[in-house]
Amino acid sequence: MRILHLSDTHLYGDPAARHYGRIDTTRALRGVLEHLAGLERVDLVVHTGDASEDGTVESYRLLHELLDPFAARLGAPLAVAMGNHDVPAAYAELAGPGDHDPRYQDRAITTADGVRVVVLDSSVPGAGYGHLDPAQLDWLREVLARPAARGTVLAVHHPPLVAATRMLRALDLDGLDELGEALTGSDVRVILSGHYHHEMTGDLAGIPVHVVPGITNVVDPVAAGEHERSLALSGASLLEIDETGAARPRIITSLWPNAGDTPGGDAGDVQIPVYDFGPGEVQAIIDAAGR
Template structure:
């Protein structure tokens, strides 16, 4: 069984002078998330970061992000979100072969596939530089088709930043995939895909896409208010920060857990 942890919407932010403050909210929140991962009785085989890793896409933000993640002993796989800068993210994680080889042209999509304990993790780039919207154009869909076709026998998790299914929060649904049908068609043709996991929403949700269970991940920083009635602006809540853990079996069985950040110790034995 592969254990893949998912951290999302970290939003490390530089303040005045381009410095990331040590006591800033996103920094403290990421420290808590890293501590939580390290406290799990069964540590994940890998961690995927599903976008909006930096708030302003600045090199200093990615440098701090890289340093804050350094206590993790497992592989960490970053992906861009609409707040990220592909080139700055790629430069900060240049020591990661899959990231370094994902594109050489300026602002090339940052997407790749890796093996995690017998499960394939396919990281897609749904960002449109300069836009909050998500999509995968014909070239990126062709890459996904080819990537999935190359290994039809291995259980596969496909990761995106923008969710390809409706969340129910109107303003978020307006900003998700511009044309989700093409993505759904590709997923539907490949039976080995057992999960589609996304970020962007700043809260956990579960939906369906092309017959596959699809999920979004809580933010390590702030959660969005669940407002299903209005197309209004984003509002944050006092809900705890969190992350997701995906368990993928060799037979393709998949289970997802949503966890708040904190120390995980049993309070009592239950008979």
């Protein structure tokens, strides 16, 4: 099973808008898709949230105008999770088919080849952290009680992993024990997430977790120290999954200069951070959007 994992496009309905006053997010996504133009043999394309920055129907329409023909060329279905910047009610106007929990943008889609992707909506209105209600976990248990022919992929924007930085730890997913219990004994082969904007791997209930770098920018969690810093890069991952669960996924990740970094669409200086928040700015974000 081969999965293309994308995340954090932060698209706008207004074509003049710029992320952090700098990144043309539409050009950033177009640039990534150009890099991936030669990709073949993909079973599934998964976008793990923060598809939109402004939560408008127009931004979601733009997302599908770009990703639908790309996924169709690969012959792969597209699944999109909701993130903290998304507005599920707006996305619902364009959402594709699937078995729904009507209270959320949770969905289960089974491909023609028998691969199932289950998408959980971890967004909390007005907040940056993630949460899954007990009712969502009940729905998840009901879905997973029926094993898929080729196994299940779980997509949730907020990673079920402890974050690497102070700010992201205040914006992570709560209830990891409860989610892990719901997944124990299931046919889930991998959990895919975004949100952190940098690559990270781990496990939940013995299931591999993969966090993909962002498309609109890539966070530097190692060298930033007490700061929170991101660079003008874009990333994507290709996962090759052992459907028996006997081996860990093989993960191949690429990073490129961000194609939306200047108004003209030419790659800018990736050494100049898109943002570089000091401790005071970090605390203000935690106070405003954290748990």
